[in-house]
Amino acid sequence: MCIVLTIRVTEAHVFNVKDFGGKADGKTDISKALLSAWNDACESLEPSTVLIPEGTYFLGPVILKGPCKSPSIGFQVEGVVKAPSNPSVFKTDGWIVFQYINGLTLFGKGTFDGQGQRAWSINNCAQNPNCKMLPISLRFNFLNNTLIRDITSLNSKNFHMNFFACYDMTVQHINISAPGESANTDGIHMGSSGRINITNTVIATGDDCISIGPGTRNLTVTKVVCGPGHGVSVGSLGKYKDEEEVCGISVRNCTFINTQNGVRIKTWPSSPAGIASDIIFEDIIMQNVSNPVILDQEYCPHFKCDKDDPSLVKLSNIKFNKIRGTSSSQLAVIIACSKGAPCEHLEVGDIHLEYTGTDGPVQSTCSNVKPICSGLQIPPTCI
Numbered sequence: 304m305c306i307v308l309t310i311r312v313t314e315a316h317v318f319n320v321k322d323f324g325g326k327a328d329g330k331t332d333i334s335k336a337l338l339s340a341w342n343d344a345c346e347s348l349e350p351s352t353v354l355i356p357e358g359t360y361f362l363g364p365v366i367l368k369g370p371c372k373s374p375s376i377g378f379q380v381e382g383v384v385k386a387p388s389n390p391s392v393f394k395t396d397g398w399i400v401f402q403y404i405n406g407l408t409l410f411g412k413g414t415f416d417g418q419g420q421r422a423w424s425i426n427n428c429a430q431n432p433n434c435k436m437l438p439i440s441l442r443f444n445f446l447n448n449t450l451i452r453d454i455t456s457l458n459s460k461n462f463h464m465n466f467f468a469c470y471d472m473t474v475q476h477i478n479i480s481a482p483g484e485s486a487n488t489d490g491i492h493m494g495s496s497g498r499i500n501i502t503n504t505v506i507a508t509g510d511d512c513i514s515i516g517p518g519t520r521n522l523t524v525t526k527v528v529c530g531p532g533h534g535v536s537v538g539s540l541g542k543y544k545d546e547e548e549v550c551g552i553s554v555r556n557c558t559f560i561n562t563q564n565g566v567r568i569k570t571w572p573s574s575p576a577g578i579a580s581d582i583i584f585e586d587i588i589m590q591n592v593s594n595p596v597i598l599d600q601e602y603c604p605h606f607k608c609d610k611d612d613p614s615l616v617k618l619s620n621i622k623f624n625k626i627r628g629t630s631s632s633q634l635a636v637i638i639a640c641s642k643g644a645p646c647e648h649l650e651v652g653d654i655h656l657e658y659t660g661t662d663g664p665v666q667s668t669c670s671n672v673k674p675i676c677s678g679l680q681i682p683p684t685c686i
């Protein structure tokens with residue numbers, strides 16, 4: 304007698320947009336084909352994958368929704384997918400929106416090209432608070448167990464990626480790219496989300512590389528290279544009442560090249576109460592960064608805020624450790640805590656930053672905090 308073991312290889316069933324009428328001619332909108340492929344994949348009872356094969360495609364705004372019946376769903380992009388360049392085509396705030404999905408894997412060697420050039424030239428949001436919001440390239444809303452790997456996101460009109468209410472998310476080996484002078488093209492922004500890991504990723508943008516909004520908990524960022532752009536930022540926080548707290552953030556083994564900031568925490572002055580705690584920046588390399596280390600509780604871009612009252616966002620258990628490299632400004636370390644809610648338990652260890660200019664030695668400034676210093680201190684912190 305012998306026992307026959309059947310090993311079932313569960314290969315995902317593939318739903319190719321070309322089989323749903325999607326044309327790789329770079330000008331016919333494939334949104335109908337993509338939605339049909341998505342719906343069939345989502346309804347499938349086996350693991351399934353939507354495929355955009357090699358070629359150039361034009362895709363209008365789409366919302367790819369779950370919940371799905373398939374136990375897991377892949378979205379594989381091997382081609383170049385281009386967004387409409389005219390922002391007025393968008394009735395929604397995103398180009399490709401994924402929502403209510405458990406077990407999404409977005410992967411492939413392909414590129415999402417947001418074609419933002421035209422939109423950047425008309426973006427006046429810095430001057431006009433009532434400006435029309437430009438669409439974010441890739442939105443992820445209410446997702447659990449997501450993996451994003453290998454893809455490229457190019458020239459978004461607004462942020463490249465936004466995570467909202469996402470839990471258990473891994474981002475690895477992706478490439479985000481937009482010119483240094485493109486407004487608001489943050490790499491990855493997130494809020495109200497948790498257990499997120501971002502690793503082995505390259506981000507070049509005109510705004511924050513990664514920005515960490517209210518309600519972000521348990522985020523690890525490792526081996527990310529940023530530049531150009533505005534660096535990794537917790538915040539801005541304290542803009543609205545009843546913001547959720549930010550906690551459990553670690554940024555390690557990252558490199559910043561020619562960025563405006565390196566590692567940053569920013570909160571608005573005159574803000575309602577809020578909390579951000581357990582934040583660590585460690586093993587960071589700076590190359591010609593303007594503000595390598597900056598904690599700013601009087602964040603006030605474009606002078607459009609009321610500085611009369613202090614920020615009431617309480618920062619505690621913050622650590623800057625093992626940060627080295629070069630600063631393009633003399634004031635390499637700025638720690639400006641709030642006088643209304645002074646920082647608690649702020650540690651600064653092993654900082655070695657060289658100023659590349661000739662105005663004198665590298666410097667630091669501190670207010671409303673007594674940091675716990677250890678190791679090398681170049682510049683000397685808070686003296």
Ligand SMILES: *[C@@H]1O[C@H](CO)[C@@H](O)[C@H](O)[C@H]1NC(C)=O
Nearest residue numbers: 369370403404405445446447
């Ligand atoms: C995600 O997980 C939360 C908490 O377990 C659950 O309430 C929600 O329905 C899940 N969403 C999806 C799309 O699976």
Ligand SMILES: *[C@@H]1O[C@H](CO)[C@@H](O)[C@H](O)[C@H]1NC(C)=O
Nearest residue numbers: 470471472473498499500523
């Ligand atoms: C993220 O990384 C942490 C620490 O390395 C690990 O414990 C956690 O399981 C990871 N989370 C996910 C969603 O992979």
Ligand SMILES: *[C@@H]1O[C@H](CO)[C@@H](O)[C@H](O)[C@H]1NC(C)=O
Nearest residue numbers: 414455456457478479480505
């Ligand atoms: C990222 O993508 C941009 C645009 O396609 C490309 O120029 C750059 O070489 C890529 N970077 C990496 C590290 O792959």
Ligand SMILES: *[C@@H]1O[C@H](CO)[C@@H](O)[C@H](O)[C@H]1NC(C)=O
Nearest residue numbers: 470496497498520521550551
């Ligand atoms: C974050 O991690 C802490 C400590 O491990 C844990 O207590 C908390 O529940 C986690 N929060 C989320 C949203 O995963």
Ligand SMILES: *[C@@H]1O[C@H](CO)[C@@H](O)[C@H](O)[C@H]1NC(C)=O
Nearest residue numbers: 525526555556557585586625
């Ligand atoms: C981070 O960098 C430190 C110092 O270079 C090194 O010891 C450590 O192994 C690195 N960690 C990772 C996860 O690469």
Ligand SMILES: *[C@@H]1O[C@H](CO)[C@@H](O)[C@H](O)[C@H]1NC(C)=O
Nearest residue numbers: 561562563590591592593631
């Ligand atoms: C260093 O940064 C400054 C200011 O951000 C910039 O003007 C300069 O070109 C950069 N130097 C190099 C060598 O990239």
